[in-house]
Amino acid sequence: MKTRVSCFFLLVFFFVQMVKGEDADLWQLHASDISAPYVGAPMANGGIGILPWKEPFSVRQVILNHVFDTDGPQGVSRVLKGINPFLLSMDVDGKKVDSECVANWSQYVDMKEATHNSSFQIIGKADINYSICALRNMPYAGLIRVNVKVLSDMSLKVAARMDVPQEYSQSTQRFRKMRADATQMYMLQSYATSTHRQQEVSASSAFIFDEDKATEVLYDEMDKEIFFTMKLRKGDSLSFALIGSVCSTRDFSDPYNEAERQVIYAIHEGTDALMVAHCRLWNELWESDILIEGDDEAQRVVRFALFNLYSSCREGSRLSISPMGLSSQGYNGHIFWDSELWMFPPMLMLNKGIAKSMIDYRIDRLVPARKKAMAYGYKGAMFPWESDDYGEESTPTFALTGPLEHHVTADISIACWNYYCLTRDEQWLRTKAFPLMKEVADFWASRVERNDDGSYSIRNVVGADEYANGIDDNAFTNAAVIRALEYACEAATICNEPVPEIWKEISRNICILRFKDGVTREHATYDGEMIKQADVNLLGYPLYFITDAKAQKKDMEYYADRIDPQNGPAMSYSIFCVQYARMGDVKRAYEMFCRCYQPNLRAPFGVLAETATSDNPYFMTGAGGLLQAVINGFCGLQITDSGIVQLPSSLPEHWKKVIVKGIGPEKKAYVRENR
Structure with missing residues (x-):
């Protein structure tokens, strides 16, 4: 020995x-x-x-x-x-x-x-x-x-x-x-x-x-x-x-x-x-980390969020992260949109190996996604709302999210495109990602319905706001589909593959509804009721579909107080934080930052629960949102077609500096200081 x-x-x-x-x-x-x-x-x-x-x-x-x-x-x-x-x-x-x-x-x-x-x-x-x-x-x-x-x-x-x-x-x-x-x-x-x-x-x-x-x-x-x-x-x-x-x-x-x-x-x-x-x-x-000077509580909470995401996955595993990670059997350990929309973005910035494993998980399960599309009368590939190791639909049958929450199929394609934008790996795009993105685009081309005026609708869905079941023209679903189709067109061009004209036509003509005062309407019959979580506001970030600051602010002011304060999940307010920080509204950005974690902390270590009233930590989805609030909001980082850029943004008044280090393939450090 x-x-x-x-x-x-x-x-x-x-x-x-x-x-x-x-x-x-x-x-x-x-x-x-x-x-x-x-x-x-x-x-x-x-x-x-x-x-x-x-x-x-x-x-x-x-x-x-x-x-x-x-x-x-x-x-x-x-x-x-x-x-x-x-x-x-x-x-x-x-x-x-x-x-x-x-x-x-x-x-x-x-x-x-x-x-x-x-x-x-x-x-x-x-x-x-x-x-x-x-x-x-x-x-x-x-x-x-x-x-x-x-x-x-x-x-x-x-x-x-x-x-x-x-x-x-x-x-x-x-x-x-x-x-x-x-x-x-x-x-x-x-x-x-x-x-x-x-x-x-x-x-x-x-x-x-x-x-x-x-x-x-x-x-x-x-x-x-x-x-x-x-x-x-x-x-x-x-x-x-x-x-x-x-x-x-x-x-x-x-x-x-x-x-x-x-x-x-x-x-x-x-x-x-x-x-x-x-x-x-x-x-x-830890070569990739987030350093916050001037707020020790925020430093520990944010680092703990990153610690838990790092703990939940590993490079080369070809596995993704469930909402509760490896902390419990919560949500049966299934993989949801939480993976692509909330946890994947910070991992993509900070650990390319883990991010690739999360995308590999979906690529490996393209065949069962094709079978699901066929089983429901569609073309292409339709990914399950809840996926287990087989990649088949695993949602409990009493939940309408299983048969109707289809935006996950668009979310996965968007994640593939963002991975390409960060890595510029054209061989991977051609051999791995584009076949998936093409199948997703074909699914949506068969899923939309053409209206008499030439516009397209997506009917009978559950959106990000899961309190609304079987609704038409959900804002987030429709905008995510637009982005998935646009990115499929761009990927096809890079891969020297034909670009079906129908992809372009649908992406230019999907309905995004608005109230008379210009506020984006969550869905065709939405009339101001309580919502479970951010839906419309995802169009400002991370979809970048609504880019005008005044329009984003108008949507945020309308929906922020309509989120269920007791049972709404932690990550919604991180979306508001990102947008307010980029607008320079420091007070509102910090308020939203605090709301995306403080009510959900559980003693004594500050383990993060899903909601203000639940007891099901650690909630990895909330960790992903919290990290995006700092990385994409206060530090202003954004993945674009040309790679990572740092947009103007503002820090809370008492924060001296934020450093996000180990970003991207070059392991760069980005700094935002309070002057």
């Missing part, structure tokens, strides 16, 4: 501390009252999500990325909880360590190192601290590192077990002793089959000790746990770790042995090497 600590690792550790420097507090989110209201902050790596909680060593669940079963015998698909191999417990002098016997409890999330850290004192016996992370270098594995400082003589028992969630119908567990290259290993393994679609999931876990502290690990057949015991004296210290891996048949043909291999690899690497690799990859991610 490799030596656990070396001079090299210590140098790396001190270097990381120096990098943090004086702004360490801006990288950390703290909790200090174990009895206060608590919502956990997930730790994820794009493969699995781990949810720590406040009780000593508590991990409530593990979420698997894009591993689906159904929510019932004839139910829709739902992302699976994984077997949880991260359940540690500790007994001191025969008494279980729980919330009742600890003092000086505190936790903090370290965003720079992507760790969730806890510390407490077992009264009169020991000081304990431990750290949980989802390893960025091992996307199916997590690591818990524990340090014990003994205050008085005591006996210690540490156990680890696994939890198999209820959505599995069969499970087996075994304990293995094995020796590999002179290293004695003790592993706990569990294997289960999901109830309905027969997804097979396996987890393995093992303790890792320093070489000079290696101890025998035993198995308790009754409690189904591995454990070790020690007698410790005052002044002693002990460090150990628990490594766990969770694999499924979605990603491996043999998840059972793969989970075991990953644990064996981790044992031989050692915890220091694992953490060095983990931190190196996170340092690479």
